[in-house]
Amino acid sequence: MATPTADKLRVHFPSKNLAADGDALPTYTADAGGALNAIVDAALTQADGYWAGAVGWFLGNTPTVALQGQFFHVKSFDAATDKLTLSRELPAVPAAGDTFRLVLGGNWRSSHETFGMLMGGVLPELKTVSGVNITGVTIKKASALLGEGTLTVQYTRSLQILRIKISSQALGVGLDVSASVTDGIVFAADGQAFIQIDVNAASLPTVDRADTWTLAYPERTLTPDYEGYETKNDVGGKTRYRLECVRNADAVDSMVDLTVYAGKPSGAATTIATGSLGTGAGSFDVADATGWPTKGFWLKNKTVNAGVGDCRYVNYRSGNTLYCLGVDWATLAFNTGTSEIKQGDVLSGATSGATAVVDQVVVTSGTWAGGDAAGTLLLRKVVGTFQNAEYLRVSSVNMARAAGASALGLRGYAAVAWAAGNALELLPDVDIGMNKPAANQYENPAAETVQPANVAFRAAWDKTTALDLGNLAPGKLQGVWRREWIMDGHQGRAGIVADTRYSWS
Amino acid sequence: MPGLENGSSMQNAFSWDHTQYPGGTRVFGKLTSYGGGGNYQDYWALYLLAGKTYVFQTRLPTAFDPYIYLYDSAGSYLAYDNSSGDDGGGMAKITYTPTKEGWYYIIVYLNSGTYGSYILESVPAPQSFRVFAGSTARFGARIALDAAVAARFEAIREKNAAGFGDRFSVYAPAQTGNAARGSARQAREHARASRFEAVKIATVVVSASRYSALQAREGRQGARFSARSGQGIVLPGRFDVRQPTDALVPARFGALGRVEGIVPARHNALVPPGWALYARNADTGEVVRLGFIPADAEPKQLADVPLADGVWEIEVRPAEWYWEECRGRNVLTLIAGEAGGGGDPLQGLPAIQNLRREIVSFQTVIKWNVVAEYEPGAFRFGLWFGPASPVDTSGPPDQTVAYAAGQGEYQTARAQTVPEHVAVAACADTEQGPAAEIFLDWDIVAPESPGNQHAQGTATGG
Incomplete structure (x- = not known):
């Protein structure tokens, strides 16, 4: 029994307004009356506030060019005026006829996958990406395992194969393109990172060719920003919940021991050098905070609570001195x-x-x-x-x-006093929890801020702390919810990494 | 020539006769023919001890040029020679140190010349079992050895039996006729029978309770069956030798890494645009957050904000400020309560920031900062000097420095001769802002450098 390859794990958006597993996300068409921070669509017939917190995007071919592929975060929804108020302004006012999609909550898996890497500033899932030299090839997805860097796609005419590589790494195994291919997978040298392509063999060049793109991580495509009205709301903060639907697309083989964990800020573990901390706001010095964020991050104390640990939100850092907010949750x-x-x-x-x-x-x-x-x-x-x-x-x-x-306590930890010598490490910004769907249907909380039932959340940031999703049979589904914990007075921070990394055998 | 063996094979090898030569180191033999069909070679059985070095050789006068060969008990060839003998004359010599105790065989072979007598020497002499025969304590070991090579023991027994006539004439001579050259097989069979008789004889000697004839016979039967069983046990030993060569289990595999996939989820944490207003009590240091003015608010103000009586610094912080120790420059000093006019509109004078002293050309230079954007500017800075802290600032200042609109940093020189304190405050005709104060040390003796130098952290007021 073989191990399903990396392209077999497909992660889909859910949405609470779907009716069955695999439904397409509805394509909404904007009406007139929109604004830079508002979209109006009479087809949005849901109740007041239904779409608050939703992530949306304009289609890659929406008529207003400036809106093509633009993502947005819904602040509120007014049923009477069918208006979505957005958290920030769009680059252009949505015109009548502009098309967009919305994602929110759990309930059912959609047919739309989450997005991979930006290629030259474009998401290939939304807009066609083709090279200038290798004719006949259309790239439809670039996996996030490729990472940031320069992607080279190389066509070797004599062998009639396409290969890819990242930056200065070696080329991967070639894909036979002697005949046309639909949804072909070209792996990088590690055999895991890949691009998904369509190939028209008749249009391929008659000589060896190569094309390159700069890859970058997209932002706000899965987790929207912590908006200013959320980080300073004078009601103590908030929690948000978001689902990603995982499917084993392999037709034959199971994914064995599927695990997942979330990304976290870079920075090595250390210890408290001097000082102590109670449950109130306070500061202390650590042995070495080199490379840590300068503000607005989470810290775990691995020593206390008999090794279970405790956590704090670090308001800001000055050298090795950390200033933490008090625990008021x-x-x-x-x-x-x-x-x-x-x-x-x-x-x-x-x-x-x-x-x-x-x-x-x-x-x-x-x-x-x-x-x-x-x-x-x-x-x-x-x-x-x-x-x-x-x-x-x-x-x-x-x-x-x-x-x-x-x-x-914060994020499921019991708050206790911290003391010199305690071991510390950085925590991810989000917690995750497993939701195995019943008859393919996921939990369906009433709003973005309502915790899904029967889902236990915890921090998971590496292979040893990863969430075990068990084995995933061919064609079967699993679900992973994210809990985004926003403090009242949460500091501004750019480029928060909350990628989820899956692995299986 | 000893015993019933004929020396024609390993099974019929001659036993070493320790009686033929002093020390038992030599035996005497004779080859009777040359070439096939005759007695052209003799086998000699020698029981050798492990770790002991033996020198085997033929001695003169041997009638021919001999070869000698050495084999182990399994019949495996070990060594040979035909011309290294100490006596010269083509005598053969082998030096050998067994690694394992047991039976070995020397073959004396006619290489050239005419057949005839020869002398075979072993120094030291191979093991003699005559000694063992008289030692009941070691008899058990001897049984095992005899069982491995039956024919030789019979020969020994024959010699032993010479002194025990009542046990000699049993079967062997009568059945074989010519014991010395009869059937090798029969000889071995009889050897077994005779051998165990000898065992029983020895047993009887040391155990009076077994002296009855009946017990002796019963004991003989039992012993023979035991010997046959022992031969059967040899088979598994040979099987073990084959096993390592047959055992090969191919097991080749690779170690594969786990497959991975990433779902990118990058975002930002944003804060609302605007300004937070903080009030700091100049006397107690207490900081109160007055409120937040969003960037899109009109008018941009906070109204009806309660403040206790006292002197407060009002600071406006942009939304992105996060470091508490970062002091804003947009600081107004308000006097709330009666000191400020008892409800009249409050007027502010800037707080003195970063009051410090520098030494320039051996002269004290006092420096401070205020918010550069402060308006209006109808005030000046006063400096009061005194020997003790706090400095009395109730009277007119000792020095004044004019305020310049838009200028944030000020300084003035002081001709200092003794240590003293200085207080600095913004003041107008009708009011005076909070004073900041530092100590100005002074000495005509230059400080040692750098061991005893440290900062004087004295400061009061704003």
Whole structure:
């Protein structure tokens, strides 16, 4: 039984408005009345706010040239005016007839794959990429494993093969193009990075030829920016959730021991040299922070909590001195829920006087209507400590009772004190969690900011911490959700790397 | 010629007769014919010990030019010679050190000349079993050795039996007729029988309880069966020799890496455009975030911001500022409360920033900064000097420096002769901004360099 090659793992966009696995993402057509930061389309018939947080893009052949292949992030959606308000301005006002697509949430896998590398500033999935020297070849996808650099495609007439290489690396194995090819895969020397091409054999040159492109990582094609209205919202921050649908496209062989982890900022592990840190804001010195980001990154303490660890958000760095934000997020178990607690509610403890803003409500048993709802709350902007068994109030109304004291912590870690000598390493900016679809249907949270049910999130940043997705049979699906944790006061930072890297045998 | 062997093969090799020569080092033989069909070579069986060096050679007067060959118990050739003998005259000589104890064979072969007598020497003499025969303690070992080469023991037994007439005439001579040249096979069979008799005799001698004839016979039967079983055990040993040559299990494979795929997900974290306003209490250092003014807000102001009584520096930070220690230059000093006029519109004077002293041409130069964009500029800077801190700034300043619109850095020289403190503040006719103060050290003795030099960090006020 062979191992499926790298081109067999296909990652697709989902969308909450699809009806079945493999459906195409609807192509919407803009109406008149748009603006630099707004798109109007009467075909968008969903409710208010339905598309908030969605990622969208204009098709590569949309009539307004300046919008071709442009990505955008939806800030809000107004049902009455059918208007999508965008997080930032487009390069041109969308005109009537401009076409675009939208992606949001989970639910069903679409037929559209996530995007690979930019080739000369163009995504080949959106606009045709062809060389100037090798006629008859159309590139349809460049895998991210190629990385940044110069891609060379070489055609050898005598052998009638196409080969590729990255920068100064060796050429890979050739693809036989003695006859026309559709969706042919040309691997680089490592046998894993690839491009996907169509070839019209009759149009190939009569002599040896080569073409080159500069490859770059696209931005905001899967994860939109943390917008300014999200990084400073005065309600304690927010969490966002996004799904990528993974499919084994091999017809015969399973992917064995499929694992995935997310990218993280570059920088070596170190230790706390001097100073300490409680759960409040504070600073300390590390032994060596060379190469670390200068602001707005996550740090894990690998020593505390019996090796399970703890994490902090580093507001900024000055040399080896790190200045961390305080931990004002907490989890709180509740029971005897009689009135529904909702995201965004300002919660208070009837006895403790503690206050917080509700970020997530996870009901694990009972119902609100039955007066016995129980589960866990994820709270932000926490002031004080909620006490066990006290009433939890919203606008002075008792909603439920605490089933334990609130526990401070970020991204699933229990916040504890840090001390000199503790081992530190950088954390990815996103957490990931597995969602194996039931009958090909994924979890379908109500909004971008609602955590999908039955998905456990954690940080995974290398092969040892990778999320194990098990074996993936031919044609089968798996899902990976991302949790993007945005602090209130999150620092601006460009070029955040949150690539997901899969591997299998 | 000893025993019943005829010396014609390894199985019928002559046993070494230790009685023929002092020390048992020589035996005497005779070849009776030359060429095929006759006794043209003799086999001699010698029991050699491992690690001991033996010298075998023929001695004069030997009647012919001999070859001698040396074989091990398996019949494998080890060495030969025909002309190295110490006596010369074509005598043969082999020096050999066995690595394994056991039976070896020397063949005396007629190379040339006429047949006749010869002398074969072994120095030291090969092992003699006569000694063992009288030692019941070592008898068991002897059984095992005899079992491996049956024919030779019979010969020894024959000699032993010479002293025990009642055990000599049993079967061998009667069945074979000519014991010395009869059937080799029969000789061996009888040898076994006789041999175990000898064993039993020895056993009887040391064990009085086995003296009855019945016990002796029973013991003989049992011993013979044991010997046959022992021969059978030899087979597995040969099988082991073949096994290594037959064992070959081809196992070739490659180590393949895991397949990988990446889903690129790059994005930015952005902050809202605008300005955050902070107030810093000049006395306590407390910092209060007053609020945020978005870039697209009109008018760009914060209204109804509560502030406790005191002197506050108001700082405007762009949204992208992240380093708390970065002090903005757009600083206004406001006096809230009665000191500021009790509710009248507040007026601000700039805070003194970065007050410092430099030595230029042996003279003190006092430098400070204020926000360059401060408007309006109807004020000046006052400097007060005093021997102790805080410096009294209630009176008129000792020196003044004029404010210049758009100028952020100021300085003035001080003819200093003693250590003193200086306070600097912005002041107008009706109000005075917060003072900053530093200590100006002075000594006529130059400091040592660089061991005791360090910064004087004294500073007060803004």
